[in-house]
Amino acid sequence: DAGITQSPRHKVTETGTPVTLRCHQTxxxxxxYWYRQDPGHGLRLIHYSYGxxxxxxxxxxxxxxxxxxxxxDFLLTLESATSSQTSVYFCAISESLRTEHNNEQFFGPGTRLTVL
Amino acid sequence: AQRVTQPEKLLSVFKGAPVELKCNYSYSGSPELFWYVQYSRQRLQLLLRHISRESIKGFTADLNKGETSFHLKKPFAQEEDSAMYYCALDSSGSARQLTFGSGTQLTVLP
Incomplete structure (x- = not known):
């Protein structure tokens, strides 16, 4: 696996609380990139960074x-979590120096977030 | 705006049978298309990309611009092929953004 870690891996929180997820790459x-994965929707891009x-x-x-x-490090913050943000969040990275891998994305293990 | 459609949420085939996972896209430019796979308890990973025209784990996919399709095929499915498969479109140019389909869960039965 590419050197991508996500923390925490699991989190349960309450509606209205702030939540920060961390993605770290070596x-x-x-x-x-930050994606969320939901049944019937696949992966949807939330935000990305190009530097x-x-x-x-x-x-x-x-x-x-x-x-x-x-x-x-790429941090994703939910300022005031809502139940609709219950999801699995994936971080991804792309663009190595090797030309043939320039647009392949490598994914982290995911963070399962539950907002009650 | 670009869009990727995978019409089958679930697909079951028997071991040794041919399998085809459908992917259609809408994009006005020249697309780059990919198949990503997520095996149980593993990370999402690239399976193949159309530009390399390769076969990975016996899977192939041909870009059909006339039908705007990029279907994934394997002549003889194996139980280890059971996974979630995502078709993805790169329309970004410089930003390397991917638009994913909703995914197809493939189950290969013994």
Whole structure:
């Protein structure tokens, strides 16, 4: 597996509380992504980053914010969690120096978040 | 806007039978298409990409621009092929963004 870790791996929280998920990579990849995985919807992009302090919105960004202060870390924050944000969250990275792997995405193990 | 459609949520076949997982896309540009696979208790990983025209684990996929399809095929399914399969479209150019389909859960029965 590419050097991608996510923390925590499981979290149960209550509606209205803030939650931060962390993605850490040791591959020095430029791009980092946060997806959510839901039955019937597949993976949907929440936010992505194309460099330190450079981020942009994805398809389902409402209710989420991100930060990337270092190449290796990409944080996803739910400012006030809602039950609709119960999901499995995946981090991914892409773009190594090898041209043929430039647009392959490598995924983390996922974080299962339950909002009660 | 780009869209990826996988019409089958669930697909079951018997071991040794041919399998085809359907993927259709809508995109106005020149697409790059991928199949990703997630085996039970493993990470999502790239299975194959159309641009390399390769066969991985016996799977192939041909891009049909006329039908806007990228179906995944294997002539003889194996039990270890049971997994969730996602078709994905890269329309990004520089941002390396992927649009995923909703996935097909393949079960290969003994």
């Amino acid at each position: 591959e020095n990849h430029r791009y980092m 330190v302090k450079d981020t942009d919105k994805g398809e389902v960004s409402d209710g989420y914010s991100v930060s990337r202060s270092k190449t290796e």
